Amino acid sequence: MSQKIPKEETQHMSKELDPASRDQWYVIESSEDLRTNKPRRTRLLGRPILGERSTSGTVTIREQSEDGKLLRELPAVERYGYVWTTLGSPEKPLFDMPEFEEDGRRLVICGVLTVRTSPGRIVENFLDLSHFPFVHTDILGAEPMTEVTPYKAKLDESSGELWVTDCGFYQPQAMAASSGAAEVDYRYRVPQPYSAVLYKSSPGKADAFDLIGIFPQPLEETVCDVHCFMLVYDDVSSHEGMLQWQQGIFLQDRIILENQRPARLPLNPRAELPSRADTSAIQYRRWLKNLGVQYGVA
């Protein structure tokens, strides 16, 4: 009789990468941390990856075999303070973020933090307003102001991006530079399934939006290195103050994320009905399902 292999393992072994996961752009390191003579040995979608910077500054990214043989060179793009690659052939170049050209903004690269869950869980949680008062108590939300006012979540047909708009939330300390509680406007952009950027009212500039982005790098289906940046109008906060503010928020999310079951994001609408009025989660899951995403989902 053949040996019984646990279900998780057979799933992993038999799983070819689906095009929707394979053809996305992924961050594998920040530009400042990928230095000459300091290669990044990491994984992407279950494959060993080696990123190197030559003495002249050029970045080379290669896929390796499990025993360290170099298999092939992968595309390498440096943009937004990060080094990006892909295992496939994306139809589109890396998405545009015109805000990076705007004068007066400060870029804060927040460092890589590891989370033992799927990239879909991470993005879905990032889009969720309702957890603010309970997970980020007295920072991004407070009881009893827990109501999520109606907002819109919609796939933009022309760009193929998911947008969540018209969100408003009462926040005690919306950003590191916030001097007090405020009603904050939010919108989210999900340019590809496993990258997300939020825009929220800037305490540092009237009528402008600060950006916070997360780029999960799936090492395996349920383990991600999460790269996170802030692009803000803020002349007040120290770099370190902003960084630690964001890392604190992140660790509050991490413990919740790691306790969600299953770790893979369930796409079958009957598998796990979100208990809250969760338009963004429903739209996000539907989008992934329609795209045929299979990596990191259940």
Add this chain to the structure above:
Amino acid sequence: MIRLYDYILSGSCYKVRLFLSILGQDYETVPVGFYPAKEHKKPEFLKLNPLGQLPVLQDGNLVLRDAQAILVYLASKYDQSGLWYPDEAAARGRVSMWLSFAGGELMTASAARLHDVLNYPFDVASLRKSARKAFVILDDHLAEQELLDWDWIAGPGPTIADIACFPYVALSNDGGIARDEYPAIERWLRRVMTLPGFIDMPGMLMPWRGESPEEQAV
């Protein structure tokens, strides 16, 4: 003003923040770029602490490193009640014993967390094993204390030994260490979390948050 060189995700820095909050003592923080900048290993910080570790506390001309030493100092100087660092010989001996445990054996749980959260290249299986061994010792001890009607690590009332041991036990899930097998520890964590002036830190699960004070007291 007391100045704390601080990193928000450091459980050792949190020991000091927690105790300052319980004492109701004002202080200022200087955020040090522990991650990803590793500022605590750079020359400017090494002048403050040649060991390259956080936290560091500055009070007037006094500069102190080591969370446990800082707790001893703060209790000795600012605790009017004298209860947090009792001066009776046996009690002080017990407090010191568990302060050493907090800075020693329990730091394996901290290292497991550094591995899991910040990718430190440690042997995490062996760290978790050592941490679980330390948790068993603490759990057994707390169960024995309860038989004496003592709710706290070093005696009938809370001391800086409880503050010192609390963070890395409460944060163990961050490092992949579940606490299902340590019921006395769970009861003790809950008691610490309901101390007047208690503050939490990111990564700490407080399942009963939102319950009324009466429910919390259960």
